[in-house]
Amino acid sequence: MARLCVTLLTFCLMRNIGVQSQSKRKDMCIYQGEDDIHSFYQGGDVVLGGLFPVHSSPIALISSFRTKPKPTEYKFFTSRALRWMQTMIFAVEEINQRQDLLSNLSLGYHIRDSCDDIPVSVKRSLLLVNGQPERGREGQDCRDTQKQPSPVIVGDAASGISMAVLRTLGSFKIPLVSYFASCSCLSNKRDFPEFMRTMPSDAFQIKALVKLVHYFQWTWVGVIGVESDYARFAIQIFLKESERFNICPAYVHFYPVALVQDAVKKLVDILKSSSATVILNFSGESEMHSILKECRRQNVTHLQWIASEAWATSQALWEDFGDLLMGTLGFAIRRADIPNIGSFLKNVNVPVAQTSHFLSEFWEETFHCRINGSSNTHVHREDVQNWPTCNGSESLDDVYSPYSDVSQLRVSYNVYKAVYLIAHALHDMSTCISGKGPFQNGTCGSLNPILPWQLLYYMKQTNFTTLGEDVRFDNNGDPIASYDLMNWQRGSDGSLQLVRVGFYDASLEEDKDLIIDEPIIMWHRGEKAPESLCSKSCLPGFRKARQKGKPICCFDCIPCAEGEISNQTDSIDCLTCSKETWPNQAQDQCIPKTLEFLSFQEPLGIVLWSVSAVGAFTTLAVLGVFIKYRKTPVIRGNNMELSLLLLFFLSACFLISLTFIGKPTNWLCRIRYPAFGISFALCISCILAKTVVVLMAFRATLPGSDVMKWFGPAQQRSSVILCTCVQALICIIWLTTKPPFASYNTKFMSATLIVECTVGSEVGFWCVLGYIGFLACLCFFLAFLARKLPDNFNEAKFITFSMLIFFAVWITFIPVYVSTRGKYTVAVHVFAILASALGILLCIFAPKCYIVLLKPEKNDKRSMMKK
Incomplete structure (x- = not known):
């Protein structure tokens, strides 16, 4: 760095002295530093500078500081970058031949190798903007051998290197037009006001990549990148954008530019151990080459690669690792067919190659032969000395080379546009009318000498059309972003076929900016897109x-x-x-929900209404027996009128249970409960009257007792009606205040919707049951008192048994009724009605029917009078 600073100061001092001194004395050529003569140069009125990474991946040397360090050697020679160089030369020559553009100015070029290395790039950018004198004899005029300084530079390819160059040249307002630097950080005009580019910003590429990953539902992706500003900013934007689509990085790993074996092994170990099968890599060709080499060594062949634009169209990687990169997807910048450039690139042979160090090295790397006089010292190869001498019969038509491949002119097209951008800006300057210029007092830009800051102003205002594309720039100096989605497919001859399977256009609406033709995509493995998930998707449910x-x-x-x-x-x-x-x-x-209610068609409903029908029929049959044998002692001696009323009301109880079966309606609910309450009140009232009659009958036999005149048939009927009227009054109050109604019970979490009768007033419901219970208790108490009266005239025991059954049924009914729900609640209610009615029927009337029908000999007055 010290030597570099001295060189910089020397150049600046030499230039400043040369500009300030108007004397005719001859400056002595005192060139500091190593000779740096390898470049493409052609003079002109304006000489455009160019920086291109022909060499990459410097091999680190351990310096002892005791001897002069050897020249730096590099791992890779990039013929693709040489094509970029040649494209700049082609564009300059094409412009010089045009009559409609820069007709009064000629363009030149001064192009150097940046070696994809910051120190080298900074040094050579200084050589471009200062001009470099060739080492001459002492006393020779520097102006005789001086290469013209460049007021603008086309370059560099890498974002980090472009940033370093800008920070060095920014103080001099020298514009830099990059053809491949995509870092969004370079759009910051506060830090980099002199920067423009024909390469879209990464901010757009990352949005496209995120949408691509989301399109194929890859939520678990590996993200790796080279340790550079380009990768750091790109990955930072990717992680931020991916949050919108719930995409998670399985890991984020940065690896050094100089990939030593330990670093690349650590990286591949991460790739191998992760469950992510989709890998997004932000790097250049050289770093990717080392990674793929280690992947092959460790047999990591299952990965689906997503390429950043830096290597999305790299033919060189396919030649060595086509089996690993099959199916790769990546966004490539817009391509174009540049007329006549193919023949221009192929216009190289041994004599032409000998005129340029770069061409010589390219020729030797392509044909593996030596050109006389070539040193080929930049690339570290051990077998160079064993190559034969080139015989001159070699031809680029006989071999494939990324240099001569013009099928995917993308970065080359960016270089082409960068040259035309500068040319159009110079054209606008040269055609400016004095007094109407953009600067103070209407002045135009200076053409001799070219002031870089004025040229930059014109460049920012320039819009032009080339090869059918309308080239425009935003306020940040960025072009409108559009990308082609490329799929790496194997051709029939095994060559790489970059198939366009979609595109991304940032100028379109948010939901229409990415278009993918999925059926034509060829995947790394299989016919379907691979899965890359941390957890498989949760199905509906x-x-x-x-x-x-x-x-x-x-x-x-x-x-x-x-x-x-x-x-x-x-x-x-x-x-x-x-x-x-x-x-x-x-x-x-x-x-x-399925409607649930106690239906006549379901088994439970069939059983209940069948029992109800049988009970009613049996009761009516008993009633018939009592009517037929109404004159027999057994029937007459047991208060026939009350017995007939009781049997009639019991049959009503059996039939009223049918109102509890079927789909409830408001009217059915309002009939159901009052009918149940009144019918049972009538039954229990009759039994109560019968019990009182039994007690009164035996007390009437006492001497002087006239109690029976107060409890004759009229009084018995009145007592039944009076007791029933109380229940009827309760029902009327219930119906007029909060009557029962049909409702859909949604309190229970089940697949059924319970259709039920809601009682309305809980107080009314329990008052009806409570009154029935009160009558039953009173009846049971009186029957219990009469239990020891003579048997033949005493029904008290049977009434006692019937009331015990009644209590057992209804006491059991209450907790079961409260704890069940839906149709089972109704079924419990119906069962209680039927069981209590059957209990009364069997206990009170079964013994009499037994005597009447089966023991007629006992159905006489003498048998009735016996104890």
């Missing part, structure tokens, strides 16, 4: 639950809870169905 301590893309799939659904893949939350709907079996949609 499941929700995602993040795994603790892992990125958002790593999750477990949890089934939706009861009553919830998810109708999308990878749902974060489940949706609760409405009260009237319920999830289907897959839990991916809500369907109407």
Whole structure:
């Protein structure tokens, strides 16, 4: 660096002294530093500077500081970069031949190798802008051998190198037009006001890459990049943009520019151990070459590569690693067919190659032969000395070379546009009318000498059309971004076929800027796009639950809870169905609930209405028996009128249970409960009257007792009616305040919607049951008192048994009724009605029917009078 600083100061001092001194004395040529004569140079009115990375990957040397260091050697010679150089020369010569552009100025060029190395690039950029005197004899006029200084530089390819050059030349307002530097950081006009480019900013490429990854539902991708500003800024933007689409990096790894074996092995170990199969790499060809070499050594062949634009169209990588890169996807900058450039590039033979160090080296690398006088010392190759001498019969038509391949002119096209950008700016300067210029007092830009800051102003205002493309720049000096999505496919001859399978255009709407023709994509393995997921997608019916301590893309799939659904893949939350709907079996949609009520058609309903019908028929049959044998002692001696009323009301109880079966309606609910309450009140009132009659009958036999006149048939009927009227009054109050009604019960999380009769007033419902219970208790108490009266005239025991059964049924009914739901609640209610009615029927009337029908000999007055 010290030597570099001395060189810089020497150049600046020499130039300043030469400019300030107007004397005619001859400056002595005192050139400091190593000879640096390898370049393409042609003079002109304006000489354009150029920096291109023909060599790359310097081999580190350990210096002892005791001897003069050897010249730096490089691992790779890039014939593709040589094509870029030649494209600049082609564009300059093409412009010089035009009559409509720069007709009064001639362009020249001074092109150097930046070696993809910051110190070399900075040094050679200084040589370009200062001009370099050739080493001459002492006392020779420097102006006789001086290469003209360049007011503008086309270059460099790498973003980091461009930044270093800009920071060095920025103080002199010298513009830099890059053809390949894509880092979004260079759009910062505060730090880099002199920068323009014909390469779109990475900010657009990253958006395209994120949308590409999202399109194929790759949520778990490996992200790697070379240790450079280009990769750092690109990966930073990628991570930020990917959050919008829930894309997670399986890992983010930076590796050094000089990839030593340990670094590349560590990287490939990461690739191998990760579950991510899609890898996004921000690097150049040389770094990618080392990575793929190690991948092959470790047999890591399953990866789907996503290329950044830096190597998205690299033919050289395919030649060595086509099997690993098959199916690679990447965005490439816009291509064009530049007329006549193919013949220009191929216009190289041994005599032409001998005129340029770069061409000589290219010729030797292509044909593996030696050109007389060539040193070929830049590239580190051990077998160079064994190459035969070139015989002159070699031809570029006989071999494939990235240099002469004009099928994918993308970066070359950017170089072409960069030269035309400068040419159009110079044309605008040269045609400016004094007094109408853009500078102070209407002055135009100076053409002799060219002032870089004035040229930069014109460049920023320039719009032009070339090869059918309208070239425009935004306020940051960036072109409008558009990319081709390229797929690496193997041709029939094994060569690389870069197939355009889509495009990205930043000028289109957000949802239409990426178009992909998926059927024509050829994948690395198989016919379908590979999967790259930390966790497989959750199907509808499941929700995602993040795994603790892992990125958002790593999750477990949890089934939706009861009553919830998810109708999308990878749902974060489940949706609760409405009260009237319920999830289907897959839990991916809500369907109407099945209506549930005690139906006549279902087995339980059939059993209940059958029992109800049998009970009613049996009761009516008993009623018939009692009517037929109404004059027999057994029937007459047991209060026939109350017995007939009781049997009639019991048959009503059996039939009223049918109102509890079927789909409830408001009117049915309002009939059901009052009918149940009144019918049972009538039955129990009759039994109560019978019990009182039994007690009164035996007390009437006492001497002087006239109690029976107060409890004759009229009084018995009145007591039944009076007791029933109390229940009827309770029902009327209930119906007029909060009557029962049909409702859909949605409180229970089930697939059925319970149609039920809601009692309306809980107080009214329990008052009806409570009154029936009160009558039953009173009846049981009186029957218990009469239990020891003579048997033949005493029904008290049978009434006691019937009331015990009644209590057992209804006491059991209450907790079961409260604990069940839906149709089973109704079934319990019906069962209680039927069981209690059957209990009364059997306990009170079965003994009498037994005597009447089976023991007629006992159905006489004498048998009735016996104890």
